[in-house]
Amino acid sequence: MTKNNGNGNAINSSRTPAVAHDCSCESNPLVPTLCEIIGITEETGDVKTFRLRGTDGQKPFSPMPGQLAMISLPRTGEAMFSITSQGEDWIESSIKRVGELTEDLHDLEVGDILGVRGPYGNHFPVEELKGKNLLFVGGGIGLAPIRSLILYVLDHREDYLRLDVLYGSRSFQDLVFKADLFENWPGLCGTHITVDAEESCWDGHVGFVPNYLEEKAFSPDNCVAVICGPPIMIKFCLDKLAAMGFSKENIITTLEMRMKCGIGKCGRCNIGSKYVCLDGPVFTLAELDELPDEK
Amino acid sequence: MDNKTITITKDDLATAIRALLPAYNVYAPAGEGERLAFAALDESRLGAINLTGSPVIPPKELLFPRSESLYTLDPETGAATVPEIAESTLIFGVRPCDLRGIENLDAAFLEKGYVDSNYAKRRENTTIIALACVTSPYETCFCESMGGDPLAAKGADVLLTETKAGDAFTAAFQTPKGLQVKLLWDSLAMDCGSAPAMTEGSKPAMTEGSKPAMTGQHNTLRVTKPDDLPQRLMAAFDDPHWAVLSEACLGCGTCSYVCPTCYCFDIDRESGAKEITEYRCWDCCMFSDYSRMAGGHNPRPTKKERLRNRYLHKLAYFDERYGMTLCVGCGRCIAKCPASLDITEVIEWGGGAL
Known part of the structure; x- marks a missing residue:
């Protein structure tokens, strides 16, 4: 299903539904895996980039560009972040200090352990963008x-x-x-x-x-x-x-919305009948125009 | 003779349920008045079973608990332990509308990519004995307007219908899980020897075209729900009437807690010295922090947007996503809202007055 822009070029961000579930949680998709912080880059006064590797030495998962990760601290809670980069055995997330969890994340040091689950959501349409x-x-x-x-x-x-x-x-x-x-x-x-x-x-x-x-x-x-x-x-x-x-x-x-489950169940990240965690976060403006104005 | 139905006299009801106790954790409506609730039964509680009304908290809580642990974490290692969900449960006396509510939850929790493990395990392990409404349990119920049938529960494992005389129930066994129940009751009938508790096939089975009529109080609350209600309501997304509809709302969340179809949940944690418990609990989209993000932005900042989202989720969004309406017409939210909000007014408005 693609939409035509009149120039014969068509882009659609919603590809196959996110059925594939490429994480290591085995049965329960809400359970995080443990990751170690193997690097921290101070981007600005309130943004840090955390490089994360599984405590088993493996990459927690291999996301597509634009996908999300739920990052958690055992005593504080969890929140959804975009994955900004990845390497052979790590993923990276850049996190701005804006609330309780991000405040605690910013206090962490290399070697500290946190929870990660994902990857969630759709991704940028890298195939459709070819040749552009x-x-x-x-x-x-x-x-x-x-x-x-x-x-x-x-x-x-x-x-x-x-x-x-x-x-x-x-x-x-x-x-x-x-x-x-x-x-x-x-x-x-x-x-x-x-x-x-x-x-x-x-x-x-x-x-x-x-x-x-x-x-x-x-x-x-x-x-x-x-x-x-x-x-x-x-x-x-x-x-x-x-x-x-x-x-x-x-x-x-x-887009970003408040999320709890990340798997299209808990209800709060909806815009109309779409869930940002599952059907998004990547949308074309044409797709967004079809949704209620509650962004 | 239809070997898929039997009749249970009301005098033998306790005997019939007692026969289920060794095989299942049995829940049934018990208690009086406002305290009527789906209760875990044991020998001592058999006398408290009360099938005259419908509990305020619907049976969804037995598949999707008000609060449940998702996993516990060891604070030292961070290692997660997931609780086992393996017990066989039987819910006795589920009303047809509430069963449709469970079918809504099935779609939300089991479809569209991810399967919710806790819900899936409970659903798999649960047997449902439905109870047809020969009498409307709430003055405000309107299931027929929402496409329901007070006397049918296709998806139930067993369907009980009170006989016309009012002194017995006909039990129809509709699934393999239902036939497991029949096996337990059949053996009971043999045990009873000369005074059988059950009479096999002694009453006419409920067959298509010859359904029994409602014999008790049958409510007249009706609402006109056109097939294109989702489109009509979406076309009215910016209508100022949403603000009028929401004026009286207190944001208390009662509507969600008593709703057999509301499934939105929160995830949070309880942090103890030796153990951290990640749990989920029922949530309500009318709460002000429901969609408020870190940093303060809230895409639904006032109760107008929140109420609109609530009703559109029930009457439009869920239909668009799963092909069914997320309201089964049980009437609880109308009966229990302290500010007298009424979903049928929204349906009427969307269906006609727009």
């Missing part, structure tokens, strides 16, 4: 889920055409994944970085992401935009992308 130009638009911690796709695409570089990353945050200090933005990615893809306000340590572009997006005037021709960030940024960027000629089928975003 890709424009990644991120704001703040919103680059974390998109990064899983950027890294995948760079790993399969020959399958995709022109790549551009447009990313911004409140300040230079608040830019996440600085090593990628300033060392690893330039040369491999277009990098367009902006911060909200002038500051002495920053000589790059200054301004909000939606305005910078408009300024850059990317061609919508054979291009798919993948966007994630604060709701207000997404709202204005969608207007800009529409004005630039991007169809709703060629704009993809990834």
Whole structure:
């Protein structure tokens, strides 16, 4: 089932239902496996990236770009996070300190143990994106889920055409994944970085992401935009992308909602009849338009 | 003679249930008035069985407990231990609407990719003896408007129907699990020798086209539910009437707790010195923190959005996802809401007044 955007290009984020259940919990999908923190990167003052490996030395699971993991601390609880990266025997999640659990996670050190279950949800449509130009638009911690796709695409570089990353945050200090933005990615893809306000340590572009997006005037021709960030940024960027000629089928975003089970049962992450944990988190704008406005 | 039915006199009911006790954990409505509840039966409680009403808390709690441990964690090692769920359970006296509620839970917990292990194990181990409603148990029940039949329970293992004379039940055995019950009752009939407790096939079986009529009080509450109600309600998503409908709501959650189809749950943990218990418990979408995220954003910030989500889940979303309405017309939420909210008003509004 694909939708046509009029140019003969069709993108649909909802592929086969998430029946495959590639985790090591054996029978009960709500039981986490134990992972050890094998690395911590301080991205910003309130974002840390945790590299996790199973206590058995194995990778907990192999997610597709955009999929989610439920991460837990025995005495605090669990919450859903996007998986931003993966390696041979690890997965990585970048976590912003916003509440009780994330506060406790930020206190952890390398060698500490936590619980992980997943992977959950659908994923970015990496097959359908082949042979296309890709424009990644991120704001703040919103680059974390998109990064899983950027890294995948760079790993399969020959399958995709022109790549551009447009990313911004409140300040230079608040830019996440600085090593990628300033060392690893330039040369491999277009990098367009902006911060909200002038500051002495920053000589790059200054301004909000939606305005910078408009300024850059990317061609919508054979291009798919993948966007994630604060709701207000997404709202204005969608207007800009529409004005630039991007169809709703060629704009993809990834959503967050409060989740408890992660397997489409507990009820709270619904938008209409869809569950973000199972049918999402990745949706095209065309698909979102079909759902009630409760995002 | 239909060897799939037998008749049990009311005088022999306790004997019949006693015969089940060695094989199952038996639950049946027991107690009086507001305290009528599905209770675990043993010899001492057989006299308390009360089949005249329908408990306020529906039998869903025996398949999907109010609160249950998912696993326990050793705080030292973090290792998880999952509790065993293996006991054979029999629920006696499930009303047809509540059975349809269980069929809703089956869809939610067993379909669409993942199987909920705890629910699946309990369901597998449970035998259901339904009780036809020859008398409407609630003044507010409206199962027929929601496509139900007070006298039929297709999915039940055994269906009991009070005879016209009112002094006995006809038992129809509808599944292999039901025939297991019949085996226990058959042996009992032999034990009783000259005064058999059961008479095999002595009453006409319930067959299609010759269903017995409701012999007791039959409620007249009706609501018009058009086939396109989901589409009609979705078209009214932005209607200001949702705010009017929600005005009186206290957000107390009573509607969810008494609902035979509500299945949303919370997961939390109890942290002890020696053991950490991850449990799940019933939740209610009318609670303000139900969908509130870390950082404070809430996609359903006021009771208007929450009530709209609740009714649309019941009358539109669940239908879209699973092909059935998530309301069976049991009438409990109408009877028990302290603010007199009434789902039939929403159905009427969606069906006509829009």
